[in-house]
Amino acid sequence: MAAMPDGPLLRCEKLRRSFGDRAAVDGISLSISPGEIYGLLGPNGAGKTTMIKMVCGLLEPDGGEVTVGGRHVSTDLSVKSLIGYVPQDIALYPDLTASENLSFIARLYKLTSDVVRERVAEVLELCELSDRANDRVDSFSGGMKRRLNIGAGLLHHPQLLVLDEPTVGVDPQSRHSILERVQEFGRTGMAVLYTTHYMEEAERVCNRVGIIDHGRLIAEGTRRELVERLGERDRIELSATGNLEAFAAACRALPGVDSVATTADAVQVVASDGRRMLPHLLEAGEPIDVTVNAIDVTEPNLETVFLHLTGTALRD
Amino acid sequence: MRTALLIARKDLRQRMRDRSAIVLGLVAPLLIAALMSFAFKGTETFHYQLGVVNEDHGAIATELVHALSSSTSRSILTVENLSSPAAARADVHDGHVAAALVIPAGFSAAVAQQHPESLSIVTSVNNQVAGNVTRSIAASFVAQIDADRLSVMTALAGGAPANTLNALSAKAATLRIPLQSVERPIGAGQLSAISYYSPAMAIFFLLFTISFASRSFFVDRTQGMIERMRAAPVRPAEILAGKALSVLVYGTLSLATVGVITSTAFGANWGSPFAAVLLGFAMVISVVCLTALVIGVARTQRQAEGFSSILVFGLALLGGNFIVISSSPPLMRTLALFTPNGEAMRGFSDLSTIGGGLGTVATPIAVILLFSALTGGAAMALARRAVS
Incomplete structure (x- = not known):
């Protein structure tokens, strides 16, 4: 070279x-x-x-x-x-x-x-x-x-x-x-x-x-x-069935939620202190008949950053 | 230039591996030229069987049959004596003879007594040329009789004794009409079918180069190879030059090979090799320019295929690659001179018949190069965009 x-x-x-x-x-x-x-x-x-x-x-x-x-x-x-x-x-x-x-x-x-x-x-x-x-x-x-x-x-x-x-x-x-x-x-x-x-x-x-x-x-x-830009935020992925767009809107309205995106079978949420937010997110799905099948709380990564910055999932 | 050579060499290597290129560039022109030559062979040495029904057997009828069997007539027809008009019709219908001439009973006497009498000609739609030739021979014979009669009448009117009528008639019969058409071709030779269709088919299949060279460009582009070339320190003009060079080499090789094989194996007369090579090379240059034009105008591979097909068949039809252009209507003959292949065909025909060298084909070469300059100029502007 x-x-x-x-x-x-x-x-x-x-x-x-x-x-x-x-x-x-x-x-x-x-x-x-x-x-x-x-x-x-x-x-x-x-x-x-x-x-x-x-x-x-x-x-x-x-x-x-x-x-x-x-x-x-x-x-x-x-x-x-x-x-x-x-x-x-x-x-x-x-x-x-x-x-x-x-x-x-x-x-x-x-x-x-x-x-x-x-x-x-x-x-x-x-x-x-x-x-x-x-x-x-x-x-x-x-x-x-x-x-x-x-x-x-x-x-x-x-x-x-x-x-x-x-x-x-x-x-x-x-x-x-x-x-x-x-x-x-x-x-x-x-x-x-x-x-x-x-x-x-x-x-x-x-x-x-x-x-x-x-x-x-x-x-x-x-x-x-x-990732440090996100501070103490977590990425929560809620695999669910039902009206996911309505569920995302309900999650978005919760205090402490920074950004929300939907994929085909899940709602991804970036929020401060994910573990504390979890019950509130589940409650948000109840009135609109959304069934949450699985929950995954992860440390922030680049996908979380992307979601946080753009409000959309990277693979949309 | 080095990069253009590299691209051309690669293109040629790909083309040589593609069997269709060998078929289109070599096998097809040789095969079709041979087939067309065989199919049109009869037109250059026309000869047919003429059935003759002589129901008269008088002096004039005998003279007519004698004339048809003379050494002059034998070069174009062979007389076959038939028994009756019905047999003549049957034989013409079955194709045993190409046409028939029926001399009715009393024909000689009627002519001598100046009574109107008709010669009948039996023709077939399958061989109209034979019918036309027989009609011309009959008309010529009738004209000769009229001329004899006029001579005798003139002599009698001029005071010749009436008792010399038979002598005058005999004398007049030995005379021939002084005005006769004589075939004098402008060249030393005759244009044989193989000498016409060899260059015609070689050029027709050379035109196909436009189709697959332009298609190859778009395949390269779709495969990302034009982009890969442009990602290297290569100018768009070098890419175009490489593509053009491959067309030039392939076209020249194809034309030269067909030329050598048809002249050595099939006896085609291409005229002076030097003039033929220059004329062929000018034609190849025009194909390069037309290819660049198609690449410049088309946006996709499909468009390139469509445009080139129209161009190839349009030019071949107008330029006389399918039919001998001298047999076409005047408008077609004029239009042929606006096509590079029409000019090339004119040049090759002249080389074959008139002979000579570069002087014979100077005008066609100049016109082809002018055509190339015009199409090439337009193409360069458009094709650069295609590469960029």
Whole structure:
């Protein structure tokens, strides 16, 4: 890897991008330093992919600027050699072999033939696909394709790795393997921008998390910093049957309740001192014939933070 | 340029692995050219069986049958004597003969006595050309008789003694109408069916490159590969250049292979190799520009497939890839000159018949390149957007 610059490697300043009247990204600023894994956490449609496309120079911002290593992404083509992009969907040629795909992508970064051979072998090893190097990609399992898709973003030894929801549709074993790899990338000094709508992934791999909703960065910090914002609050999940919307409204009216969200079969509540609130929450369900089947009181986590900040569950 | 070559090489590798590309680029043009050549072979060496019913057996009738069997007529027809008009109708109907000529009894006497008498021609809708040729031969013979008669009448009116009538008639019969049409093609050679349909089919299937090259672009885009290329230090123009280069190489290879095989194996005459290569290359350039135009105009793969199908069949119909354009109505012949393939077909036909070199195809090449410049210019503006 090339020498790392002092200070943040990636800087985004007041990035804006609209599609028609809808602001997909609305004035987001963030920075990532070498060795840091930054998680951009938000529900589907929050603006994560738009943000990533602007960072990678795939989409021109309406306003603001992106620099990587101090160089502007929108004006300096060579800066793309510093960025490794792993798209959300598998971007590989199904009718080419793993080796041919990697070789083609490596050459796009103007690597010499010797280096290409070396890097292709290295990435195949990393993806645990060395024995399938000469097999066509359309013969691979979903997990193998995912691993190769990530590997393709590493061929040119980027300083900034941008992963757009790399674990969507991946089996638990492959997901575990991918997350381990991402943590390893951070340890080698690579800056990683990682988008996900899986709270547990962000909690597990990211040093710092930015919570994005409706195109805005509504909170940013380490997991501890974000959770500490909640103070002594707890997250209470009430699995219930009946009119959950009415139940949520009744809970929301209770003093001490900060925010309430509903999922398909539960009501999630963020409240100070959850254990003390519990009887009041159960009483709130009685007049409207809501039957609470299970109760789960947990310490605050990033999902609690998201719920507290947006009033909606992360996977809505 | 290095990146464009890389993209082109990758595209060609994918295309060569796709059997349909081999079929469309090589097998289909060779097969269809051979089939069409076989189907239209009769039009260049027209020959048919003519049934003749001579119910007269007089001098003039004998002279007519003799004329039909002469060495001049033998190149286009073979006479088969039939017994009766009914037999003639049956044989024409069954296809044993292509047409029949019935000389009625008393025909010679009627002509000598200046009484009107008719020659009957039996024709079939299945071979109208034979019917038309027989009609022309009969008309020509009647015209000759009229000319003989006019000669004799002129001589008698000019004071020739009446007792010389038979001598004058005999003398007039030896004369032939001085004005006769003679076929003089502008070139040294005749355009054979294989020489027309080889380039016609090679170009028709070359046009299909528009369809699958534009589809391949949209497949790349759907698969996220255009985005992956753009995430690398690659300019949109390099991506387009790579795609264009692959079309150029594939098109040139396809056209060249069909050209070599049809000329060596099927005897097609493509004319001067140098001029044919330049003309073919100009045609390939126009296909590259049309492909870029389809990519620029279409928004989705489905649209690209629709636009390219319309373009391929529209151009092939207008440009004379299915039918010999010189046999088309004047409007079609004019429209053909506004299509690159029509110009190319004109050029290849001229090379085959007139011969010559670059001078023969300079105009078609210039028109094709002008067409390419216009479509390519529009395409570049639109296609850049497609990549971006």
